Amino acid sequence: MIKNQMRMTHQRDIILRQLRKSTAHPTADELYEQIKKKLPRISLATVYRNLEILSTAGLIKKLEISGRRKRFDGELRRHHHVYCLLCHRVDNIDLGQEENFQFLPAKAGGYRITGCRIEFFGICPDCKKKLKETKKMGCKKCGNETLNDQQQQILKTLAQSATACGSKDIAAAVKLEPKQISSQLTTLKKKGYVASPVRCKYEITEAGKSAIA
Amino acid sequence: MIKNQMRMTHQRDIILRQLRKSTAHPTADELYEQIKKKLPRISLATVYRNLEILSTAGLIKKLEISGRRKRFDGELRRHHHVYCLLCHRVDNIDLGQEENFQFLPAKAGGYRITGCRIEFFGICPDCKKKLKETKKMGCKKCGNETLNDQQQQILKTLAQSATACGSKDIAAAVKLEPKQISSQLTTLKKKGYVASPVRCKYEITEAGKSAIA
């Protein structure tokens, strides 16, 4: 809508193009990782700043989707989203015949309503597949002792490290959300497979080594 | 649903009761402020921890509402929300005849859908009123130079302070969101009414003093 007083710098242009290219609704950080390939010297702050400016200017949309991270969308036409409860990806969704249905509340409690968001959540195809595989693998008797993919990856990473690792170090090697890593580390610690010699630092135990042997 | 292995401690009980008492969908921090009046020694960590445990146990609901802060709800029956874009409050909303309408997408893109959330947004009654008052006050000619309520409050606070203040100091005196305070400080700085001698510290200028005189 309003493009006043906004210079179209090279960085800003690349960010806009990259966002329009896919329907993946990336976070600022994800977009930064993609754009670094083309502009290795770009700063994360520049990505954040421009996403804010572009959305204020109405050239992109800021999504207020489940989860604590902001996501952005290059598609301006009205549409809605599905959110995967397991891997946190966000996809577009087709509402079919309801698409043009103007949804309005009976009583708005005095609010001036300016918009409405319909958001579905569930489990995406990839995570469905992974769940199935996990079920296949786990035997019924020792199910609780079986390590999942993520846990095995983390243990293998720790096994290769000479010193105790922070969750950031592990995140660099294992492509997972930091939060998931922490949660898995806690589980592994309870099972006795990793130890935490210092706060927020983790290392593999002998039991852990034998678990991935 | 599952209350296994959860002790109903005094703190936990108070948190649950306090949450069930209102329909204000408080954040952990807001709830902490309320509960401190009854249990002055309670820790913020305890509030966070118990909200997590209570929602896992199914005794309360964690809301994934617009905004970066988690909100909690003591009402377990299915209902939807309105979110004020200006003051960020969240209220319940009545969907009327659509209440029992099971909303399902035509194509779920392979997702297994487990739920759907309908969220309205707009401007709450209080903010509508404030907007009206602001419009009344501002004269058309000098509109840009008029300071709004928030800005005046902030300037008065700074005028009373002997040293440069951080936004936290101001937040303690002026009951506003820290984000709004920073934003207003930036505006005030641009207008020359406040100066920033050190990063993140602000003090009133001579121009600022005359503006509130």
Place this chain on the structure above:
DNA sequence: GTTGACATGGTAATAATTATCAAATACAAA
């Protein structure tokens, strides 16, 4: 009474985002 699992308070750590500032850049006017 002792034991052990769960809880608490206080605080450090973390993740995501925003603010700050010197240096670089875009762009309009000369």
Place this chain on the structure above:
DNA sequence: TTTGTATTTGATAATTATTACCATGTCAAC
């Protein structure tokens, strides 16, 4: 084309919201 200046950038510090950690406390079962 040059120049002046407001905007923008990259680097980094700060901030906010939340979670992790740990020593200490509580309570129920043996």
